[in-house]
Amino acid sequence: MSPxxxxxxxxxxxxxxxxxxxxxxxxxxxxSLWHGDDNVDGVDAVILPGGFSYGDYLRCGxxxxxxxxxxxxxxxxxxxxxxxxxxxxxxxxxxxxxxPGALIRNDVxxxxxxxxxxxxxxxxxxxxxxxxxxxxxxLVRRRRLRS
Amino acid sequence: MARVVVDxxxxxxxxxxxxxxxxxxxxxxxxxxxxxxxxxxFELEFDGEVTEERLAEVRRAAETLxxxxxxxxxxxxxxxxxxxxxxxxxxxxxxxxxxxAENNKAENNKAENNKAENSKADGSEAQSAEExxxxxxxx
Numbered sequence: 001m002s003p004x005x006x007x008x009x010x011x012x013x014x015x016x017x018x019x020x021x022x023x024x025x026x027x028x029x030x031x032s033l034w035h036g037d038d039n040v041d042g043v044d045a046v047i048l049p050g051g052f053s054y055g056d057y058l059r060c061g062x063x064x065x066x067x068x069x070x071x072x073x074x075x076x077x078x079x080x081x082x083x084x085x086x087x088x089x090x091x092x093x094x095x096x097x098x099x100p101g102a103l104i105r106n107d108v109x110x111x112x113x114x115x116x117x118x119x120x121x122x123x124x125x126x127x128x129x130x131x132x133x134x135x136x137x138x139l140v141r142r143r144r145l146r147s
Numbered sequence: 148m149a150r151v152v153v154d155x156x157x158x159x160x161x162x163x164x165x166x167x168x169x170x171x172x173x174x175x176x177x178x179x180x181x182x183x184x185x186x187x188x189f190e191l192e193f194d195g196e197v198t199e200e201r202l203a204e205v206r207r208a209a210e211t212l213x214x215x216x217x218x219x220x221x222x223x224x225x226x227x228x229x230x231x232x233x234x235x236x237x238x239x240x241x242x243x244x245x246x247x248a249e250n251n252k253a254e255n256n257k258a259e260n261n262k263a264e265n266s267k268a269d270g271s272e273a274q275s276a277e278e279x280x281x282x283x284x285x286x
Contacts, residue, residue, distance in 0.1 A: 062215065
């Protein structure tokens with residue numbers, strides 16, 4: 001049975017459709033979740049997608065973090081459900097204190113857009129379990145779409 | 148009507164790239180020799196008096212939502228409202244804010260001490276925000 005993976009749409013989420021499509025392409029069963037929902041519909045994992053929820057007002061992710069569905073996401077995460085936050089979703093996870101710390105603005109004040117090499121430090125997470133420790137992976141910058 | 152102001156600032160040890168960008172833009176515009184740190188100001192208005200309970204509630208709100216206490220600090224103070232501002236303006240040169248603060252016994256000493264400074268600071272803050280926006284558009 002393919003895993004049910006929920007994707008939360010907040011007001012201002014942009015990449016929820018991408019995430020739903022990626023789940024489908026990977027053989028999962030995508031489930032749309034709404035920020036106002038009071039449950040996560042029995043999903044096996046949740047993705048908080050990218051975008052500009054609430055227009056990035058106050059701090060990125062600070063308002064979405066208190067959306068009704070987030071109470072359920074936090075509860076489920078604490079019980080062991082995997083949660084993936086992408087971009088704005090990552091900011092929401094930091095604001096929700098599911099991830100430690102806080103994001104601040106780039107201190108070099110330069111917009112950086114490049115392929116980025118990362119070294120895998122930990123493989124005991126759901127998202128990195130198929131890597132090996134010390135492996136270098138490259139995150140590819142978004143390519144310009146052909147019109 | 149009463150107004151409580153919450154100022155939120157990046158912690159001193161946290162880099163403030165926004166402030167640095169504004170500092171640089173100001174210098175390019177000829178406003179040299181000033182170093183800017185940028186924060187946020189929230190104005191919360193209430194019917195009736197600001198009680199100690201109300202202030203405690205505001206502090207809770209600031210800690211929960213208005214500030215991210217991992218990277219920011221906040222300061223809560225009572226401020227004269229627009230209705231009472233006329234009286235305050237007249238008396239501004241003679242430390243007007245203090246009467247108001249005494250009426251609002253709820254606020255602590257710090258607010259009283261800050262009051263006169265704050266009313267002075269407001270004008271200049273608004274001005275730099277405007278300039279920052281101009282600079283941002285130009286840049």
